[in-house]
Amino acid sequence: MTLEPTTGPRTILDISHRSRPGHGPQPEPDGGRRSLIGLTRPELAQVLSELGVPERQLRMRVGQIFRWLYNRGVTSFEAMTDVSKTLRDLMSERFTLDRLDIIEEQISADGTRKWLLRLPAAGPLGQRHEVEAVYIPEEDRGTLCVSSQVGCTLSCTFCHTGTQTLVRNLTAGEIVGQLLVARDRLGEWPEQLAANPTPPVGGRYITNIVLMGMGEPLYNFDNVKAAMEIVSDNEGLSLSRRRITLSTAGVVPMIARAGEEIGVMLAISLHGTTDEIRNKLVPLNKKYPIAELMDACRNYPGLSNARRITFEYVMLKGINDSDADAKRLVKLLEGIPAKINLIPFNPWPGSPYECSDWERIETFAEIVNRAGYASPIRTPRGRDIMAACGQLKSASERLRAKTRKALDNQAAEAAAS
Ligand code: SAH
Secondary structure, X not given: OOOOOOOOOEEEEEOHHHHOOOOOOOOOHHHHOEEOOOOOHHHHHHHHHXXXXXXXXXXXXXXXXXXXXXXXXXXXXXXXXXXXXXXXXXXXXXXXXXXXXXXXXXXXOOOOEEEEEEOOOOOOOOOOOEEEEEEEEOOOOXXXXXXXXXXXXXXXXXXXXXXXXXXXXXXXXXXXXHHHHHHHHHOOOHXXXXXXXXXXXXXXXOOEEEEOOOOOHHHOHHHHHHHHHHHHOOOOOOOOHHHEEEEEOOOHHHHHHHHHHHOOEEEXXXXXXXXXXXHHHOHHHHOOOHHHHHHHHHOOOOOOOOOOEEEEEEEEOOOOOOHHHHHHHHHHOOOOOEEEEEEEOOOOOOOOOOEOOHHHHHHHHHHHHHOOOOOOEOOOOOHHHOOOOOOOOHHHHHHHHHHHHHHHHHHHHHHHO
C-alpha cells in the first residue's frame, strides 16, 4: 500500500504493511526499556549516576552522550567509542536509543516531505500511535513542522486534527525524535553532509522548527520544554531558540511561561477578530477571550521589532475575511510587534468552510499591510501529499480505512467461496 493519491509525489519508503490489520501484533518495544532520547542533561546525569558514574565525571559524560546522540546521530551504544565498554553495556541493559519508526515517507513535487511516524512507546492498550512531521524547504531556510500531541483536544472547527478523538501527549523523546528521524532521512548528520557536494542552507537542512503540527504544545508544556532544551543545546541539536516557533491556539496562562522558560518565538492562531466569531472557530476562546489573549501577547517577554509575534489567520470565505475584519485585526494588534500570516484555508472532506477567494485574500492583506504590518499570504506547500495545515495524518487514516475495508471484503469473499 502506498499513500499516493495523485501523480506528483514519490513515496520512496513504504513499510506500511507492518501496520495492516491481520499482520499480527506489534512486538512490545524492547521489553520495557526506556529510550535515552529526550532526557534532559539533569535527567541523563541522574541516570548515569544511578549506573555508577562518579559525580565528578557526570558533566563530561553527559556532554559526550549528548554529542553522540544529537550531534552525530548514532543509533547504537557501541558507536559511542569514547565511552567505556562497561558503561555502554550498562546503558544498553536498561535503555534503548529508540526513535520513531518511519511508516511512510512522501515527497511532494515542491520538495516538501512528510513522514508518518510510529511512536516507540505503546499506549495503555498496547497500541502504538502515529504522528506526522513535515519538512518544508525554502530558499533561505528549511523548516521542520513537528507535532506535540497525538490528536488534539481543542476542536477548532476548521481543523481536521480536531475531529480526531484520540489524544495523548508526546514525550520529550518523541518530540526530539521527529527531528532525529528527519535528519536521518535528509542526510543531515556531519558525515552525510561532508559527503554532500551541494551544501544546503548554511550547511544545514533543518534551520528552523515550528511547533505547528498536531496538538496544542502549551497543553504539553513540560515535554515541549524539555525537548526544546535538547534541540537548542549547543552540544545537542544546536538550533537557536530564535529559530523555534511555538504556535498556540491561545492557552493564556501558559504564554508567559513559554516566553520565560522555553524562550521560543511565539505564534498565535488568532483567526477571528471578535469573540463571537472566534468562539465558533477556536472554542478555547470561550475560556480565554481575545482581550486576555492580546494582553498576554503584549506582555510576552523579549518582544521587539526584531522579535515579533506571528499571528496566524486562516482565510474563511464569508466568515472572517471582510474589510471590517481586517480593520479590526489591525486595531487589535496595536502596540504589539507583530507579523500576520494569512493562511488560505485548506479544505478537508466534510469541512464546513470554504477558502476565501484569492482577490479577497489580497484585499485583506493590503489593508493589514497599509497599517504597517507584514502580512505574507502563506503559499500552500505539499498539497499533493496532504502535508498542509490541519490535514496531517488524515490522508493516511482515510487510506488505511479504505485498505481495511478492502481487506475485509477480500476476507468475506474468501469465506464465502
Ligand atoms: N494547536 C496549535 C498548533 C497546531 S495548528 C495552534 O492552534 O496554533 C497549526 C496551525 O494550522 C494553526 O494556526 C491552525 O489554526 C492552522 N490550521 C489548522 N487547520 C487548518 C486548515 N484546514 N487550513 C488552514 N490552516 C489550518
